[in-house]
Amino acid sequence: MKLDPRTKLFMIFVVSLVVMMSATTPFLWAIRLSITLIPIILLITEKKYASALRFLLAYGTALVLTFYFLSAESEGLIASLLIGYCGIVVQFMPALITAWYVVRTTKIGEFMSCMQKMHIPDGIAVSLAVVMRFFPTIKEEYSSINDAMRMRGVMLGGGNVLKMVEFRMIPLLFSCVNIGEELSAAAITRGLGGEAKRSSVVELKLGVADYLLMTFLTAATVIFVMFKYCL
Amino acid sequence: MEKTSNKLKAKDFITIGIFTAILFAVEFAFGMLGYIHPFIVAAYVVILPLASGIPMMLFYSKVEKFGMITIVSVLMAIIMFVGGMGYLGAPLIIISGLIADFIAKSGNYKSFKKIIISFGVFNLWICANYFPILVTADSYRQDLIDGGYSAEYVSNLFAAINIKTIGILVVLAFVFGCIGAVLGKAVVKKHFEKAGIV
Known part of the structure; x- marks a missing residue:
């Protein structure tokens, strides 16, 4: 599956936006997780299995640790180091995975042509x-x-x-x-x-997959913001 | 190609890109230390200017055209946004870059005094990253705790960075920016000017 660089940039934007707002309820976590899973799935479709697995493991471990073993009351050196590690991973991993995916799969020619089209x-x-x-x-x-x-x-x-x-x-x-x-x-x-x-x-053209993904990401962001700030 | 030599050319854009990447790599390497203890987050204003002084002084002497620092600050703002730092600080990063650019321009990018002040101002971008801590203090505190930080870490962080201390932090960023510039210049002189790279 080949995505347009514009879709990829949009994905970076959305993921960074959602990462910034912390998830407070299980429903918000679900949205955040599904947004994180998209770049991982995309990595798999690009046949980058090893990195997809690595990201999945790191993110999964950090999530499990955060939810089951650590809480705001944890103290001590090991706990605080672990909290630091999990904090980084849970907070920044989604953006990192997306950025990594985009950098690895976008050719520089595509990127420049995309920038030209957007009049940057x-x-x-x-x-x-x-x-x-x-x-x-x-x-x-x-x-x-x-x-x-x-x-x-x-x-x-x-x-x-x-x-x-x-x-x-x-x-x-x-x-x-x-x-x-x-x-x-x-x-x-x-x-x-x-x-x-x-x-x-490189001729850039938005395909069906691009529109689908963009719609999904937009919808996810809107729902996230609505449930966090309006309800 | 532009006739006037003080406009940025393709070669300069590439240089700018490279130094932004180096600057970010330095920032990232030292930024990771902040997860050990929140006081280190506050100490960024001391650590980062000193560490980034060397590459930035080399950068100042490589390009010497108006716009160079502004573009770096725009790129940093983009990277910070992608890195999940938020949009609140981004305009401040760009503004500090722009002012730094004007100061350096007034010295024609040659006057070392102006470069020192310019680098000091540029380092205020570090404080821009503290911005969400100040402006949205209460919700940000809750966000951090929900995000998996320990209560101890968060309360220490807020003890180190708040409305009262931000003034000190800004001054420190500026002062250590100036010190970093002097140190960086000395290192650049020692290594690069001797080798004829500048």
Whole structure:
């Protein structure tokens, strides 16, 4: 199943909106869960089974822990760490899963063409596209730096916090700047920043699945807001 | 392509994107610490400016055109929104970015004094994330408890961040922004200018 990037962006918007409002009743939790399940199901249809399972397990564990073992009265170190962990997961996981799904399944060409169709200024669109693509690169570079440091026997920077940050940040910045130069050289040879209006190889069209999903998401949000604030 | 060299070009947009990603990665790495204890959430105003000083100073010297900080703040606002931080702080993030941009522009992006002040103002975006805690205090407290936080965590959080302390936090964000700028500049000088990257 292939979704239009616009639908995906709308999904991010809806999920972030719902995540922000906390669910207080079982019914609201049900809506929130079903909204969380959508990106997971979409991941499965894209044949990304491993990540779908991983997200499902992490989210499920956190939910079970939150509801059955932890309460507002829990105290002690382990409990507070667990609460912290579950708090992050329950709160931010839905947005994370959706964002991950969108980043992994949207080609940069599709994304740019979608941004053009929505009349987003070029500056924002290009920067946002770079941000989207750059997180995995940062992670990769960071782990290479860590490997290199381990090879040289530099573990934590001698316990000096400033050095710890410096040892990691400087090489990371060096490689990121270099990658940036390469990236912009590549983009400019492909006509980015030219005066003519760029055309796109990808033709975007909203299909039945897009409309269905958008309707469902809108309905879920409206119901959520109504039940939370009006009843 | 634009004739005037002080307009942003495609290359600059890519640089902006990269530094936004780095800035967010730094913010995210240190932000996770906040789940250990709520006082760390309040201490973001000290930690984040110091940590992000290095990349941001490099960024200031890489682009030097009007709009660079504004776009970063718009992107940060979008990322914060997607990350579930809420829409209340987003306009404030963009406003602080815009003001920071104007300040740096008045020094032509060369004057280091102006850059220090500009980075100090830019760091007020951290306070923008405290905004929901202040404005919707009561419902937010309930939201957090329902959301699975312990009562202890929440009451500590509200003890650290409230109407009375926000003034101090804003000043701290600004002051440590300035300190972060000076430190960052020193590091950039030490490593990058020697290597000829800037």
